[in-house]
Amino acid sequence: MENKVTQSQRLGEGVAPAPNASLQSISYNRDACAVGIVHLGIGAFHRAHQAVYTDDVLALSGGDWRILGVSLRSAGVRDQLNTQQGLYTLVEMDKAGTQYRLVGAISEVLVAPENPQAVLGAMVAESCRIVSLTITEKGYCHDPATGRLNKQHPDILHDLAQPDAPKSALGFIVEALRRRMQNNGSAPTVLCCDNLPSNGATLKQLVIEYACERDPALADWIDTQVPFPNTMVDRIVPATRPDDIEQLQKACGYQDLGMVKAERFSQWVIEDDFACGRPEWDKVGATLVTDVEPYELAKLRMLNGTHSALAYLGFLAGYEYVHEVVGNRDFYRFLRQLMVEEIAPTLVAPQGLDLTVYTDDLLERFANPSLMHRTYQIAMDGSQKLPQRLLGTLRDRLAADEGIERLSLAIAGWIRYVMAFDERGGDIAVQDPLAEVFQRIASDSYDAQDNMYRIDDLVNGFLSVVEVFGTELRQNSQFKARLTYWLGHLLANGAATTMKIFLSR
Ligand code: NAI
């Protein structure tokens, strides 16, 4: 049986091991289940979330729903998983302890840059009934403020010039759909599982915008034939660190370079709109609904908005990990007030969700010390995250003439972070598609003679980045004033002292 693991050997080498009681193994015949899903973006989150739900369905009732993973960028995960027949370990950690389970839903991984035709072939096959994605917010080649296609994105320019050898997810999806239309084939469902607002609808609009550039008739076919259901996805899945691999080896007796770790909590809310079937995810804990919006807005604003706030302010204060930030009493109080006083009032809670209970549940999840979730990881790609995490909330608060102090301090924290130097004089390696733009704004706002930053220039410069802030926020005098005030404090006093100043008001 391929699902065996061996003591002090790599997972998948197939030698009968000494059974490890704490390791939940595969309980179904993987070879009896054909591939039915092609997943673009075979990263940690997919392997700890959608693939686990799908693995549970296969264990429950079988079916041709195995997953062909695709990396559109690099060979790392392919090299980790293909030598172990797609098998990997999920390590679930919380205060109740640690659980280990093998996940068998993934059949293999393809690396698109090495063989784009193999990826297209898998997406075009009639057996492919779902194309799903977790390619990060920046993978959509869109303007984060408007959700519209960035037609000047290098990958889009490449794909329009070489449509049969695409680089972008949009390029792969549209070329595959074109071939399926030409073959008079069935239309798959395209299932976005990224943290985007109205993620399915946003992706559909981007796909149609791109398809219009190639063939309006194709765009019409996609518009009428291909479902793009919205989803809300939630599980905290930090990037795997070398320590995690070592700890797994000590616990289970084998090396698994493709392992992933996650909190025990997991939630998946899916719009039930599929063209040619889906796994029975509702039988294994997912929630199928007609309207995902209330769930998605609550999660993106309450969890992700607060995550981003603590990532920037916590990193600046010198905290490497999320649990350390919420372990600081000042930061804990600030984050709880941010959720209760400024975010929750903008929401209509999904049926059955008490937003105050949700607030405390989120803070408890953030406090999980086992995850070792780095503030630096959450801080990346902020230009692609802020619009749906903090700026939508800000706009609603301004429209309601309600207070924006905590939101302003959080956004000031992001500006201070992307200025790319920390509070101890070190550099911050800002990971963001617009990092160079931010660097230029910061340097243009620096007064060498006085050895200080002109804060008005900083604020005006950052608010002029329309891909993040759109066009109207820079006109809002209240927001500009409060952003200027808190950015001034962060530059003069640092994040920890600024937090004390905030709480003492
Ligand atoms: P990861 O870094 O493990 O994987 C990212 C995947 O996206 C990789 O396969 C990478 O090749 C691909 N990718 C990156 N840039 C791309 C681009 N420009 N075009 C195409 N593919 C690209 O990250 P992880 O943890 O899997 O998260 C991925 C996404 O999943 C997040 O950005 C978020 O939208 C969503 N998510 C993540 C959660 C988490 O806790 N990690 C929880 C909820 C949602």
Ligand code: CS2
């Ligand atoms: C995090 C999310 O890295 C980040 O930006 O805020 O990945 C977060 O862990 C998930 O959305 C939780 O569901």
